[in-house]
Amino acid sequence: MKKTLFTLVFCLPILLVAQGTQLLRQPTISNTEVAFVYANDIWKAPLNGGEAIRLTSDDGYESNPHFSKDGNYIAFTAQYDGNVDVYVMPSDGGEPMRLTFHPDGDFVQGWTPDNRILFRSGREGQPTKTNKLYTVSMNGGLPESIGLDRAAYGELSNDGTHLAYTPITSWDPEWRNYRGGQAMPIWIVDLKTKELITTPQLDKERHLDPVWFKEKVYYLSERDYTSNIWSFDVKTKEEKQITFHKKFDVKSLNAGASQLVFEQGGYLHLLQPQTGVTKQLNITVNSDVTFSRPRWESVSASNLSNPNVSPTGKRVLFEYRGEIFSVPKENGTWRNLTNSPGVADRYPIWSPKGDKIAWFSDRSGEYKLVITDQNGLNIQEIALPNPTFYFQPDWSPDGKYIAYTDTHYNIWITNLETKQSSIIATDSYAHPNRSMNPKWSPDSKWVAYAKQQESHFKSIFAYNIDSKKTIRLTDPLADAITPVWDASGKYVYTLASTNYGLQSGWLDMSSYDPEVTRSLYAIVLNAEDKAPVLPKSDEETVEAKTDSDTNKKENDNTSVVVKIDEAGLLDRSIAMTLPDRNYVALLEGPKHTVFVAESVPNTRGLTVHHYDVEKLKATEFASGVSQMVATADRKSVLLNQNNNWHLVDTKSPPKPGEGKLKIDIKTKLDPKAEYKQIFK
Known part of the structure; x- marks a missing residue:
């Protein structure tokens, strides 16, 4: 029995490794290889899986790789030199050649039968921001429009006579099972006659990523509330569901000469169109994952959020990337009060007396109310009864209570002495x-x-x-x-x-209220x-003055x-x-x-x-x-103007640049610790 258990434990890591690397994106296929995006770089691997080879390593991201028809080149989109353009390189690697130079983003869609590169761009999308499809020679030159006024994601048929495409981009492509106005079928147009047919859209579902395989268009559909592969025969108008996944959506479909490749569940899969049989590729990516290494990062003023000011305006609290920072008005230096890259610390607030600071922290797994001194020390935690997200804390002037809201539109009050919390209102x-x-x-x-x-x-x-x-x-x-x-x-x-x-509702995108x-x-x-606002009249009044009146402070x-x-x-x-x-x-x-x-x-x-x-x-x-x-004393106000923070007096309008805070914060990032917090 012990030997059997030992064998199972020993084999388990091997089985896990055998599954390959996950998060492989945007695959493209040739007769012998598959290329894909991993960590914003382009890699390739054999069609039967195995160890991947890295093709790009620039700091800018690469996306949308597409093999040429003969498999000798890869066209892709890259963010080099501060712009997003079309590039091409040999499929075995080498120096990328830039093909487009317009300030607008250019995104590769595939290749034409005559070996030009098809891409979409919003360069002519005025006055409304729409996209068109263009082609450009792999040797360079001016791009040429394919002749449609509006097109986003698409691919040409093998003979170049038809285009299967979607006319618009999605502003939120990860909105699963979307059934709104942007959910469109695949449009299939004869480029010569402009005759148009569409894929059947029976439940207002979204159709995406059209590719051609012989006389059929394959695409992704959410008709069964999970994104699966469907096919549409252009001649017979027959529609057929090909895959039947229930848990994870199919993503990033691409077609080769004899089979299709797609992403699903973080892995790449091959599809034999004739039989409908799919096969998961076990690809190992040995990346140096430099983006996950701990590093120091400068924090700009524009990235600071959820500010709160000390009672008399001496310091300002900010939130950045789950850390809480204290920044002086003039003298002193900034302080990181939390130093917890694996924890999300949110919504800092200063006590009315200035001796304490509070915020919400998920260090324990669920959010708690944390109270410390103004240096982030002497930590006290108060458990909150409802595991959720919390917002907009407000500390009572006597320092005894904190009120705040939550995800479910409740207002809570926490008694800081008894550590008891209660709901006082619900929207x-x-x-x-x-x-x-x-x-x-x-x-x-x-x-x-x-x-x-x-x-x-x-x-x-x-x-x-x-x-x-x-x-x-x-x-x-x-x-x-x-x-x-x-x-x-x-x-x-x-x-x-x-x-x-009465209004149309906050989810509506087309009405004008x-x-x-x-x-x-x-x-x-x-x-x-x-x-x-009562009318005023100058009159003589006689009032008895008491000692309490003399000692009274206006702002007390x-x-x-x-x-x-x-x-x-x-x-x-x-x-x-x-x-x-x-x-x-x-x-x-x-x-x-x-x-x-x-x-x-x-x-x-x-x-x-x-x-x-x-x-x-x-x-x-x-x-x-x-x-x-x-x-808290109402004598100062913090303003954000043009991505800069200004702490100014409330007595008179500030002069330009007055009270500008010096933001020279640096924080140490630990992405792996952040991953655990994000995905726990």
Whole structure:
């Protein structure tokens, strides 16, 4: 028995190795060899499998290899010299020859019967971005159009009289079982008469990768909800399913003189068209996999995401590639707080006192809430009850709670003392904008958020942490978004639309919906407080001054008490004096001020206005803004302009280049550790 077990254990690695290397892509076949893409390089191997030979090794990627009819050359697409063009080289290897020079990308589709190279390009796709098919001599020269106004993926018949093709490219080819407007049959056109026939499309399924084998067109179809090979006889119009895979889709079909080759399950397979018999090729690729070696990488400002600023604007937290970085405003150096290439650390946030930092981490396998000091040390983990992804944390001003959302459109609150988490709200419908983002009141007693109603209009709600009561703050007949608390605790600002209505849906790609405009509103929470837009009159008043008044600090949120009177609350939603426009977001400002972001047509980024509620005056603060984050004391704001980060004062509009952060971050990458995190 022990001998048998030893034999099985000993043989298992041999069996695994015998399967060959996976992730072999885009195969092409000749009479004796198969070429393919592995790790963005082109390799080839014998038709019966075995050890592969590397043909290219440039830093730029190579793709779409195609053997010439005689098997002596390989045409392919390569990203050399900063551009994507057509190249050709001997099938035994050698120096590639560049054949196209247009700035637009050129992608090889195959060869013509007269030994020219067929490729697609969007070089003439104006005003709409469409592709056409062209041919170019393997000896160079000007490309020639094949005469169709629109074509993407295709191949010529053996006699060159017909073209089987798809007219458009897919913006998301990995959308499995897609049944939308981009799902098209294979078009087969007579290039002389322009007579057109199509493959049968019975379930609005997608047909891809057409190739010719004798009088038939072979292609990939998702009719049975897995991508399989089908054939279509051009003369008899007979359609037939050839493969019947259920688990992994068939990819990258290519035809040779006597058989077909395709990718499925990460391996390459041969198909005998006459019998329908398939055979997996066991190919071994002995690559140096330089892309997987640990290396140092410089991080550009444009690649930093999910910023958060320390309470007084001394440092900024960023996320990059699952690492959390702390960057100084002026003095000091950046710090990598995590140093964990095999862990995804997400959404950092600074505590209101500035002594702690929190983020979500999947170090244990599922995401937990991690809390550390500002140097990333003294780690404390809080288990979260629902294994999922989490977003948009907001730390309560008293430091006791963190509110956040999850993939399932819930708002959670975690008590940092008891380490208990609870759901306070769930959105009614899924939407890619994820607009619930919770916001704490200045006294840490309320959480404001936007939630969709049955009408799909969003209303602003406030949840009380003590009573567990939820109050609607806005009229359900208006679509309200992005709530912001005034530092005084008297108002909640929101952007609301009264012309928001039925739309075609966020997955639609062809309709043109009516323009939505929004206005700025201030919701007066306490019935005893006055609206900020009431007429003002200069009068003499006499008030008794107490010691508490003398010692009171304007920006001390500990003295703020938020009171919400439900009676007449909807009537206390006051429109500000800003004209209604395409406002998209609000950001908290100093007391009685708010930042309003506007999307202006034909401009890059957002225009941010600084609105003074008491003076009823708006001042343009910044333009070309893509992100903005305020400090807890509301005295500074972080702006992303033209892929640069600027930390500026909120008192006045910044000058060009003012407050620009020096981003000189370097991080050590360990791709193999990242792979384990990505695919676990």
